[in-house]
Structure formats: C-alpha cells, structure tokens
Amino acid sequence: MAGFEVQFKGALGEDLSARLDTPENPVAYVLFAHCFTCSKDLSAVTRISKELNALNIAMFRFDFTGLGHSDGAFANTNFSSNVEDLIAAADHMREHYSAPHIVIGHSFGGTATLAAAGGIPEARAVATIGAPFEPAHVLHLFEQKQEVIARDGEACITLSGREFKIKKQFLDDLTAHNMEEHIKNLDKALLVFHSPIDETVEIDNAQKIFQAAKHPKSFVSLDDADHLLTRAKDDKYVAEVLAAWASRYID
Numbered sequence: 001m002a003g004f005e006v007q008f009k010g011a012l013g014e015d016l017s018a019r020l021d022t023p024e025n026p027v028a029y030v031l032f033a034h035c036f037t038c039s040k041d042l043s044a045v046t047r048i049s050k051e052l053n054a055l056n057i058a059m060f061r062f063d064f065t066g067l068g069h070s071d072g073a074f075a076n077t078n079f080s081s082n083v084e085d086l087i088a089a090a091d092h093m094r095e096h097y098s099a100p101h102i103v104i105g106h107s108f109g110g111t112a113t114l115a116a117a118g119g120i121p122e123a124r125a126v127a128t129i130g131a132p133f134e135p136a137h138v139l140h141l142f143e144q145k146q147e148v149i150a151r152d153g154e155a156c157i158t159l160s161g162r163e164f165k166i167k168k169q170f171l172d173d174l175t176a177h178n179m180e181e182h183i184k185n186l187d188k189a190l191l192v193f194h195s196p197i198d199e200t201v202e203i204d205n206a207q208k209i210f211q212a213a214k215h216p217k218s219f220v221s222l223d224d225a226d227h228l229l230t231r232a233k234d235d236k237y238v239a240e241v242l243a244a245w246a247s248r249y250i251d
Contacts, residue, residue, distance in 0.1 A: 008092035010065045011084030014072035018062035018089065020097065021049045026058035028250045029093060031100035031120075033086055033109030034061065035130075035228070036138055037159050039068030044229035045106070051239030057246070060100065062089050064109075075154065075165035078173035079112065079135040086116035094122070102127065102246050107201060107227065111135050114209070115182045124249040125189040127242060130201050130227050133208035136174040137201065142166060183212040190217040191245050193238060200227035218245065 006018040019040060022029075030052060034040055040061040049059040064085050066074030090100055099122035105113030110131025117126045132138070139146075145155040145166070154167045183190075190213045194206035210219050220241055225234040 006060075006062075006092070006096075008062075008088060010070065010072065010088050011081045012065050012072055012076060014065050014070065016062050016065060016071070016085065016089070017069035018060060018092075020058065020060050021053050022058035022097075023053050023056050025056070026098075027056050028058070028101040028246065029098045030057055030059045030102045030104055030246075031086070031090055031093060031123075032059055032061040033082075033103070033105035033113050033116075034064070034067075035107035035109055037067065037074075037162070037164065038106075038109075039063050041068065042106075042228070044235050047232055047235035048229075048239045048242075051236050052243060055239065055243040057102075057243060058097075060089065060093050060097070073165075075167050075170075078170045079108075079115075079177060080173050082109070082112040083116045083119075086112055087119040090116075090120040090123070099123070101125070101250055102242075104129070104242070105131060106229075107131060108135065108138060111137075111179065114179060114186065115177060117186055117188055118182065123188060125191070125246055126186060127191040127193065127245075128209065129193040129229070129238060130195065130198055130222075131192075131205065131209065132201050133205040133212075134174075134179050135177055137205065139171065139174060142171065146171070180212045183209060184214065186213060189245075189249050191242070192217070192219045193222055193241075194219070195222035195225040195227070197224060198222075198227050 010016040063070035065072040110128030
C-alpha cells in the first residue's frame with residue numbers, strides 16, 4: 001500500500017491539502033468528504049481508507065477550504081463552496097489518476113456529496129455516513145449567535161473546543177439548496193449508513209434521504225455506533241460493506 005500528499009486548487013482558488021492512499025493496482029477510486037469542521041485526518045477516515053486499500057480500492061481524501069491543512073479562511077466558505085471543492089477534487093483525480101468511481105461523504109460532507117454527485121459523471125455510486133438530509137441541519141449549532149450574525153454580519157462560534165468565524169452568507173447559503181431534488185435526480189446507486197442512536201444527526205435524516213432517492217438504493221444500520229465512528233470495529237464494518245456493495249458498480 002502507498003500513500004502520498006497532494007495539493008490541488010479548490011473552489012475559492014486556494015491550495016487544498018489532500019492524500020491519496022492506494023494499493024498497487026486499484027480496482028476503483030473513491031473520493032471521500034469529511035464531516036463538518038473535521039479534516040481528512042480524522043481517525044475514522046484514516047481507518048476506512050486503510051480498510052478499503054486492503055480490499056484493493058484507492059481513496060482520495062482532502063481538507064475542505066479553510067480546514068485541516070488546506071489554505072483559505074473558513075469564514076469565506078459555505079455549503080456551496082464545499083460542493084464545488086468536491087467537484088474540483090474529482091477534476092484533479094480525473095486529470096492525474098482516475099475519476100472517482102464512488103463518492104463517499106461523512107455527516108455534512110455526506111450532504112455535500114449528494115449535491116456534488118451530479119457534477120461527477122463517472123461516479124456510479126454514492127454513499128453517505130450519518131448525513132443530514134439538508135445542510136440547514138447545522139443551523140442549531142449557531143442558535144445563540146444568530147441574532148448577532150444577522151445584526152453584525154458575522155460572529156465567532158466555538159465548536160468542539162475550536163473557534164470559527166461564521167458569516168451571514170454561510171447561514172443564508174444553508175437554506176439555498178433543494179436537497180430533495182438533488183437526491184431524486186442522483187441517477188446513481190445510493191448507500192445510506194446511519195446509526196439509530198446517532199445523537200448528532202438523528203436517524204430520521206437517513207429516512208428522508210432514502211425516501212427521496214430512486215432505486216438502486218440501500219440502507220445499512222450502524223447499530224450502536226456513534227456519529228464520528230470512534231470505534232475501529234465500526235470503521236472496518238463500513239469499509240467491508242462499502243467494498244461488497246461497490247463491487248456491483250465497478251468494471
């Protein structure tokens with residue numbers, strides 16, 4: 001197995017940090033989108049990549065603009081720029097390695113993946129892990145500062161012990177997307193992973209995604225897993241199911 005760091009230009013023109021983990025002769029390439037304010041180096045993402053590599057599948061993971069090791073200011077990003085970062089990542093993969101056959105997104109990254117998939121024609125399948133049905137699901141994180149943001153145009157929010165500047169344009173953009181239409185017109189196989197005890201993104205989000213999608217579609221319960229898949233056995237299970245499911249959509 002080999003892994004190396006990559007840089008490419010994101011939606012806002014910034015250099016984004018990425019990593020390609022690949023076996024010697026991969027049978028498929030996966031593009032992975034991380035969760036809200038996370039990074040490509042989250043332990044769960046790293047373990048899923050390792051498990052997929054063991055199954056002869058390469059994985060390209062990157063940090064969204066302003067997060068992890070990527071350049072740019074998080075305050076200037078929004079859901080739309082996340083979607084465009086994903087499409088830019090797919091463009092880079094297509095030019096230098098192979099266009100992604102499968103696109104996977106975790107949490108908020110899963111929602112972005114559902115919106116971006118239409119712009120990645122080579123992708124035959126999409127998988128989400130603990131994804132909200134709508135990007136506006138994260139609005140509850142800013143409840144205490146929404147009046148300040150509306151009045152001043154921006155405010156600082158503490159999330160998971162880190163401070164982020166949130167601008168009004170970020171909140172406005174969250175409600176500017178019709179996810180039901182994106183999912184309805186996906187025209188790709190869909191696999192929805194979700195834990196019924198997920199306290200961050202409630203299980204009814206998975207139900208809405210599944211109901212909006214057309215066949216072929218599948219749902220896999222993650223039973224007692226937490227939202228961030230902090231247990232190695234949950235990551236291993238996700239990777240093994242992904243590989244088995246994706247085999248139907250790989251030449």
